[in-house]
Amino acid sequence: MIRKLTLALPALVLVLALGTGAAIAGSTRTQADPGVSEREIVIGATTPLSGPFSSVSSVTVGANAYFKYVSARGGVGGRKITFKYLDDQYDPAKTVQLTRQLVEQDKVFAIFNSIGTEHNLAVRDYLNANKVPQVFAASGSTTLGRDGSKYPSAIGFQPSYQAEGWVYGKYLARTRPGARVAVLFQNDDYGKDLLNGLKRGLQRSKVKVVAAEPYEPTAVDVQAQVAKLRGAGADTFAVFAVGKFAIQAYVFANRLGWKPKLVINNIVSSASNVMTIAGEGGTNKLVDATVSGVFLKDPTDPKWQSDAGIKLYQQILKRYAPGANAADPYHVYGMAAAFTLVEALKKAGRTPTRAGLVKAVAALNVTKNPFMIPGILIKTGPNDHFPIEQMLLQRWQKTSWKSFGGLWGYRGA
Helix, strand or coil: CCCCCCCHHHHHHHHHHHHHHHCCCCCCCCCCCEEEECCCEEEEEEEEECCCCCHHHHHHHHHHHHHHHHHHCCCCEEEEEEEEECCCCHHHHHHHHHHHHHHHHHCCCCCECCCCCHHHHHHHHHHHHHHCCCCEEEEECHHHCCCCCCCCEEEEEECHHHHHHHHHHHHHHHHCCCCEEEEEECCHHHHHHHHHHHHHHCCCCCCCCEEEEEECCCCCCCCCHHHHCCCCCCCCEEEEEHHHHHHHHHHHHHHHHCCCCCEEEEECCCCCCCHHHHHHHHCCHHHHEEEEEECCCCCCHHHHHHHHHHHHHHHHHHHCCCCCCCCHHHHHHHHHHHHHHHHHHHHHCCCHHHHHHHHHCCCEECCCCCCEECCCEECCCCCCCCCCCCCEEEEEEEEEEEEEEEEEECCCC
């Protein structure tokens, strides 16, 4: 928005001294926004460092390692990036409390890559009302992209869950005509978006969803749901779950003697040990030929072992997150998101402002993120709040994922 301002001479001199970068940032104020000083940019996040979902906090560890790497090389415009992240134990109520702490007490410049769908949605109104950027939320919730005009401060990063589900639907429609699909899904926006996307992808095909069973994130297990799904007579099993529930889906299906073809979502396939545990020491053959989606380079896939991006990833993790498991793709996700934030900060002006960052994130065109599969773009625009809308498919073969086919691009809202 353009405003008519009458500037006193000292203020005008300061604006001119800052150069055009300050104008690009959309601000002529003489004071920096919270979290920005001459030598530092402070950003914040919430993440489950403890509790049953603590494994996904590798995303945050990977991002933090990349920020340290950038800071050691001069930072952004001479400012180092300090990343403050707090343990919400994957509890949305704690997410709200800790996000307020980061904004009101720690005075962070932006909230970056906080983990969880319900968690990000729980703080979206608060952050938007206070004009605090909610950048690259670690969730594929469709509303983060679809409702950008209502919540301009909020944006996700990964392909939307609806887009991901659509790809699986299209894949099944092409390769398993007449298949009968049973779906296990988490009973929140995460699981529902994947299920709705799957159904959209199956439209005008002969593949049918014959049963869908939800589970609560607080549940102990999904044994009853798997039993019901087996009883529906399905030959294909789509698991839209997280962590232990995805593992249980494999284990309980195996115990029931059910032998469907499996499709699982990217959050599950990106976890470093889910497939190994689900394989039950090689006795559970259901893991073989499981199909999932991927948009990041997998550090366990031999095809990337000589890749410059994966070599950089390994070097950064070893130097700035010693002891971290380099085989965990969640670390790669964190670095990919952090790389993109750094690119946006560079566009936000010599003295970044919150408004400038929001503007920069809404006009991305990153073609060579070193941690992402070549050809996948990170692109946004005035009416496009979905940074990534492409992915490959991959198949589990013995001990690792192997990608196959070409890029899938989502076509939908």
